[in-house]
Amino acid sequence: MRVGAELLKAEGLVRRYAMRRGMFGRSVELRAVDGVSLTIERGRTLGLVGESGCGKSTTGRLVLGMETPDAGSVAFDGRPVPPPGTAAWRALRARMQMVFQDPLGALDRRLPIGVQVAEPLDIHGIGARSERAARVESLLLAVGLRADQGARYPHELSGGQRQRAVLARALATDPALLVCDEPISALDVSIQAQVMNLLVDLQERFGMGMLFVSHDLRAVRQVSHRVAVMYLGRIVEEGEPDAVLQDPAHPYARALVAAIPHPGRSGRRTVLQGDPPNPADRPSGCAFHPRCPVASARCTQDAPTLKRRPDGRMIACHVAQGDAAPGRGVLAEAA
Amino acid sequence: MTTAPLVAISGLTVAFDGQPALRGIDLAVAPGEAVGLVGESGCGKSVTWLAALGLLPPRARIGGSARIDGTELIGASAATLDRVRGGRVAMIFQDPASSLNPVHRIGRQIAEALMLHRGMAGRAAREEARRLLDQVGIPDATRRLDAYPHELSGGQNQRVMIAIALAGRPELLVADEPTTALDVTIQAQILDLLQQLRRDTGMALVLISHDLGVVADTCERVCVMYAGRIVEEAPTDRLFAHAAHPYTRGLIGALPPIDGPRRPLLAIPGGVPEPWAMPPGCAFAPRCAQRVPACDACLPADAAVADGHRAACLRAVTASIPAEHAVA
Amino acid sequence: MLRFLAFRLARAALTIAMVVTFAFIVLRMSGDPAQIIMGADAPPEAVDAFRTAWGLDRPLWEQYFHYFGAILSGDLGRSMRDGRDAIVLVAERIPATLALTIPALLIKVGIGVPAGIYAALHRNSLADRIVMVIAVAGFTVPSFVLGLILVLVFAVQLGWLPSGGQESWRHAILPIITLGVGGAAVLARFTRSAMLEVLGQPFIRTASAKGVPWRMVVTNHALPNAAIPTVTIIGFMVGSLIAGAVVVESVFSWPGVGRLLVVAVSNRDLAVVQCILLLVACTMVVANLVVDLLYGLLDPRLRSAPRQATA
Numbered sequence: 007m008r009v010g011a012e013l014l015k016a017e018g019l020v021r022r023y024a025m026r027r028g029m030f031g032r033s034v035e036l037r038a039v040d041g042v043s044l045t046i047e048r049g050r051t052l053g054l055v056g057e058s059g060c061g062k063s064t065t066g067r068l069v070l071g072m073e074t075p076d077a078g079s080v081a082f083d084g085r086p087v088p089p090p091g092t093a094a095w096r097a098l099r100a101r102m103q104m105v106f107q108d109p110l111g112a113l114d115r116r117l118p119i120g121v122q123v124a125e126p127l128d129i130h131g132i133g134a135r136s137e138r139a140a141r142v143e144s145l146l147l148a149v150g151l152r153a154d155q156g157a158r159y160p161h162e163l164s165g166g167q168r169q170r171a172v173l174a175r176a177l178a179t180d181p182a183l184l185v186c187d188e189p190i191s192a193l194d195v196s197i198q199a200q201v202m203n204l205l206v207d208l209q210e211r212f213g214m215g216m217l218f219v220s221h222d223l224r225a226v227r228q229v230s231h232r233v234a235v236m237y238l239g240r241i242v243e244e245g246e247p248d249a250v251l252q253d254p255a256h257p258y259a260r261a262l263v264a265a266i267p268h269p270g271r272s273g274r275r276t277v278l279q280g281d282p283p284n285p286a287d288r289p290s291g292c293a294f295h296p297r298c299p300v301a302s303a304r305c306t307q308d309a310p311t312l313k314r315r316p317d318g319r320m321i322a323c324h325v326a327q328g329d330a331a332p333g334r335g336v337l338a339e340a341a
Numbered sequence: 342m343t344t345a346p347l348v349a350i351s352g353l354t355v356a357f358d359g360q361p362a363l364r365g366i367d368l369a370v371a372p373g374e375a376v377g378l379v380g381e382s383g384c385g386k387s388v389t390w391l392a393a394l395g396l397l398p399p400r401a402r403i404g405g406s407a408r409i410d411g412t413e414l415i416g417a418s419a420a421t422l423d424r425v426r427g428g429r430v431a432m433i434f435q436d437p438a439s440s441l442n443p444v445h446r447i448g449r450q451i452a453e454a455l456m457l458h459r460g461m462a463g464r465a466a467r468e469e470a471r472r473l474l475d476q477v478g479i480p481d482a483t484r485r486l487d488a489y490p491h492e493l494s495g496g497q498n499q500r501v502m503i504a505i506a507l508a509g510r511p512e513l514l515v516a517d518e519p520t521t522a523l524d525v526t527i528q529a530q531i532l533d534l535l536q537q538l539r540r541d542t543g544m545a546l547v548l549i550s551h552d553l554g555v556v557a558d559t560c561e562r563v564c565v566m567y568a569g570r571i572v573e574e575a576p577t578d579r580l581f582a583h584a585a586h587p588y589t590r591g592l593i594g595a596l597p598p599i600d601g602p603r604r605p606l607l608a609i610p611g612g613v614p615e616p617w618a619m620p621p622g623c624a625f626a627p628r629c630a631q632r633v634p635a636c637d638a639c640l641p642a643d644a645a646v647a648d649g650h651r652a653a654c655l656r657a658v659t660a661s662i663p664a665e666h667a668v669a
Numbered sequence: 670m671l672r673f674l675a676f677r678l679a680r681a682a683l684t685i686a687m688v689v690t691f692a693f694i695v696l697r698m699s700g701d702p703a704q705i706i707m708g709a710d711a712p713p714e715a716v717d718a719f720r721t722a723w724g725l726d727r728p729l730w731e732q733y734f735h736y737f738g739a740i741l742s743g744d745l746g747r748s749m750r751d752g753r754d755a756i757v758l759v760a761e762r763i764p765a766t767l768a769l770t771i772p773a774l775l776i777k778v779g780i781g782v783p784a785g786i787y788a789a790l791h792r793n794s795l796a797d798r799i800v801m802v803i804a805v806a807g808f809t810v811p812s813f814v815l816g817l818i819l820v821l822v823f824a825v826q827l828g829w830l831p832s833g834g835q836e837s838w839r840h841a842i843l844p845i846i847t848l849g850v851g852g853a854a855v856l857a858r859f860t861r862s863a864m865l866e867v868l869g870q871p872f873i874r875t876a877s878a879k880g881v882p883w884r885m886v887v888t889n890h891a892l893p894n895a896a897i898p899t900v901t902i903i904g905f906m907v908g909s910l911i912a913g914a915v916v917v918e919s920v921f922s923w924p925g926v927g928r929l930l931v932v933a934v935s936n937r938d939l940a941v942v943q944c945i946l947l948l949v950a951c952t953m954v955v956a957n958l959v960v961d962l963l964y965g966l967l968d969p970r971l972r973s974a975p976r977q978a979t980a
Contacts, residue, residue: 057524164612194381195551199595199608206605221525224554228597228606251599265529267554268599269581277533278526281494396877419883427880434878440871443970444893453889454879489969505879 009049040239053230109168120156166197302333377556380566431506437498448486458509568624702937746940766925776849785860807854908956
């Protein structure tokens with residue numbers, strides 16, 4: 007149970023969906039996740055960052071086995087994750103929990119939160135019945151709620167308190183892995199800080215590995231030990247959060263960092279042109295090339311692979327890898 | 342402020358079904374300036390401008406005054422309001438996809454504003470609509486005139502909303518969380534566009550946001566709102582360096598830094614009070630680390646901290662130390 | 670577009686075939702037409718002869734295929750009562766039914782839609798409450814009850830209007846009102862909720878923020894959007910133009926298709942019943958098809974919006 011030991015390893019995950027365009031259209035294949043490999047370590051957090059439609063949430067569900075990948079594998083504790091729905095998978099799910107963006111949607115409105123926190127204990131038959139009340143109380147205290155708030159219904163709590171209740175429920179089975187999908191996006195700024203602090207604090211106390219899925223690089227840096235930047239179903243850069251934030255290597259990571267609004271950042275920044283691409287209409291070559299300010303001819307044909315730099319940073323970019331001279335972007339070259 | 346304000350809001354109050362939402366707002370916007378309005382959900386930052394422009398539902402009880410160039414807007418006739426809305430003051434909203442009419446083409450929605458405020462119709466209106474789409478950076482503007490909102494991305498729809506806003510040549514654009522529903526890189530595009538348009542047209546901008554970072558990037562002056570009041574107002578640089586109100590300092594401390602050592606964020610404990618359970622004194626007192634008994638006695642009055650810097654906090658003047666997270 | 674039309678037409682044909690089959694089976698299961706038509710005291714030889722003449726002695730599946738084949742070649746059979754073509758019998762009655770249902774449809778749309786819009790625009794006002802009380806009453810009271818009440822008041826008590834028959838236009842007034850009120854109530858409620866839903870949308874606020882006067886906000890922005898769900902209900906009403914008056918025609922002894930249906934059913938006049946059901950199915954299916962096409966016209970999102978299908 008050493009901190010930093012490998013807990014979960016996903017390799018070459020692919021997830022495709024069929025999508026129909028319009029009332030009269032044909033169905034198109036959409037690759038939500040297109041060959042993602044990642045490792046989550048005990049007691050450490052991997053931040054997964056990207057824009058809507060980049061496949062980060064799907065990756066989170068694939069990792070938990072809530073969806074079956076079309077290709078690739080997930081191993082938990084060195085053993086492959088069993089297919090969803092099986093008894094073995096359900097048993098394993100006690101050790102892997104998920105926290106979603108919307109705490110109100112994740113909670114049952116008709117039950118007091120204490121009952122909901124106790125539910126996983128009942129389902130997985132953890133502890134003696136008599137001990138469960140004490141366990142629920144300690145879980146509520148651990149996430150910063152009062153024991154008496156266990157009798158409250160979800161609508162009687164504030165947004166931040168609800169997310170605490172969701173966390174208490176997720177922690178009930180003492181999971182080794184916690185997947186958090188945009189856990190703070192629906193919360194107010196001051197509450198976001200509370201929840202981020204709580205996540206870091208809980209990890210220190212309970213030592214679980216975490217996958218923190220977010221669109222917000224600031225939040226990812228705050229809670230993660232490594233960060234992976236996703237674009238259109240692939241990881242394009244992965245490394246230490248501070249290193250990536252200070253010196254992003256992939257042009258898309260550079261744009262994400264430049265786009266962080268932060269007081270005291272002066273000077274004009276480079277603003278990425280164009281819209282996030284449609285996963286059903288994937289550009290050839292490097293998927294980022296239509297928006298890339300340094301795309302060269304090679305980028306339009308040849309998809310770069312994720313390679314490790316000597317300093318440990320992983321990058322998927324011909325230009326950053328030195329395999330292509332920086333161009334001026336597709337728009338500029340066409341003009 | 343030396344110039345006469347373009348819009349002057351004073352003592353503005355709003356209540357919904359007897360529950361106060363705004364509890365006395367005083368705010369002036371000078372011609373051409375960019376003001377940020379920051380606060381958490383329910384603090385009244387959007388309601389302030391919806392009330393000023395008469396866009397709240399009839400059950401809202403509105404008091405106080407909002408004037409544009411001396412013309413009172415609170416209780417004004419429908420005809421007066423229709424001339425001001427989209428003409429002198431334009432407004433854009435958070436969710437661009439649902440803020441546009443799904444059954445009308447983009448061009449028609451822009452032309453409607455051109456017709457109302459500039460009397461343009463037919464070919465002239467279409468040409469001007471195309472120019473506006475160009476101006477807000479929509480590629481292939483001529484073809485886009487005939488597109489429906491669902492055929493455009495979220496970022497492009499927000500550009501269309503801005504084009505509609507520009508159609509009436511407004512003196513003030515109120516942008517209500519214009520980038521909250523958009524992706525990070527698109528948020529940067531839209532904020533850039535707003536800056537550039539302000540430089541080009543000289544219009545004033547009120548940027549409503551929950552994100553101090555967004556406001557800091559764009560505005561010269563920031564008002565921080567809490568529970569229906571403005572609790573602090575200062576030039577942007579000064580606010581981040583010398584925030585006087587504990588709530589403002591809390592908001593700044595809650596922002597994860599982008600460099601330096603990682604440590605726990607300075608989270609404000611507790612949550613925003615419900616409108617039916619307002620504390621008797623300062624609304625922030627129950628969450629405040631600097632609270633003294635006097636804080637619960639009565640609403641703290643606005644006090645000048647420095648030139649152009651005021652705060653509604655009993656301890657603001659004495660506690661005017663730099664915020665912990667002051668950014669160099 | 671063609672693919673879509675072909676698909677919808679195939680589905681419509683399938684629906685009609687299912688109605689035909691279902692009607693055939695149910696009618697054959699529910700009693701011996703020969704016995705009922707010939708009367709209980711008819712001699713067995715006569716009943717047998719009737720059976721042979723109408724093919725009722727053949728196996729059921731043979732009758733079914735024979736019947737289906739006949740329909741496909743346009744032969745809808747003859748009435749077992751008087752031997753006339755069923756289609757002619759039914760066609761004779763259609764004008765009388767339409768004389769009730771078309772004016773009733775105009776009442777439904779002409780009163781229901783404006784009342785719903787007005788109620789939505791003046792939500793929670795006295796007028797809104799009155800409209801809604803009437804609307805709830807209008808569609809909770811069954812049409813035969815309403816018909817009888819109207820007869821009691823206007824025919825029996827006041828003596829202003831006749832209580833039944835088809836001699837003059839005055840005979841049509843009470844049945845038309847009876848038919849119209851219920852539909853108007855349904856439409857009023859539906860239009861009101863569709864309008865309220867649209868009025869709460871952000872684009873309505875955008876229109877106001879643009880400086881569009883309220884009247885134009887309603888006509889140019891709210892109504893076109895609220896029309897989309899309302900058209901569905903109106904389409905359903907159009908679809909029931911022929912079959913929607915069974916009860917009211919019986920109450921007012923109005924010699925339309927509905928009354929013919931009631932008589933034919935009680936007589937086990939198979940060809941006539943089946944002919945009417947086929948006609949009803951056809952009008953319903955055509956109305957649905959038209960509604961679907963109208964959707965495409967009213968809502969641009971349905972023309973090209975990407976739809977997510979399951980993986």
